[in-house]
Amino acid sequence: MILSLVLAVLATWRVTHLLASEDGPGDVIFRLRRGLGDGVLGKMMDCFNCLSLWIAVPFALFVTREPLQWPVVWLAISGGACLLERLVREPVLVQSAPQSFQGDPDHVLWTETCAADSPPLAASASDRGSEEKRAH
Numbered sequence: 001m002i003l004s005l006v007l008a009v010l011a012t013w014r015v016t017h018l019l020a021s022e023d024g025p026g027d028v029i030f031r032l033r034r035g036l037g038d039g040v041l042g043k044m045m046d047c048f049n050c051l052s053l054w055i056a057v058p059f060a061l062f063v064t065r066e067p068l069q070w071p072v073v074w075l076a077i078s079g080g081a082c083l084l085e086r087l088v089r090e091p092v093l094v095q096s097a098p099q100s101f102q103g104d105p106d107h108v109l110w111t112e113t114c115a116a117d118s119p120p121l122a123a124s125a126s127d128r129g130s131e132e133k134r135a136h
Contacts, residue, residue: 001063005073008059009080016052016081019045052081 023030036042044050053074060074 004063005076005080008056008063008073008077009084012052012056012059012077013081013084016048016055017085019055020048020051048085049078049082052078052085056081 018024019029024032033042033045036045044054056074056077059077060070063073063077064070
């Protein structure tokens, strides 16, 4: 049973990772996610933990058919896949804004990097308001 459980966790992680994080061969999974849109199924495809619960269902039947053991095995497989995803997830890199950039000090997160001598790509609402006042 332990080998079956380990195989079920690995298979659940692989299928869930494919559906939640990859484009798939020939962009099949990408097109599927795009087709599902922002509905319930589309949002579920973006959530590894949510999706792993549903992917683990058939794998739990692979491990056991005992009615009392099945719910525990089901949750254990999903939980194992979630732990595995946390172990292999790519780290998120956070970069600070360039120190020489003269912008609004209230904005601490930047969506794009700017050279020190170039203006920001999009002015904030407060910047646009002060520019409109100067124009009149």
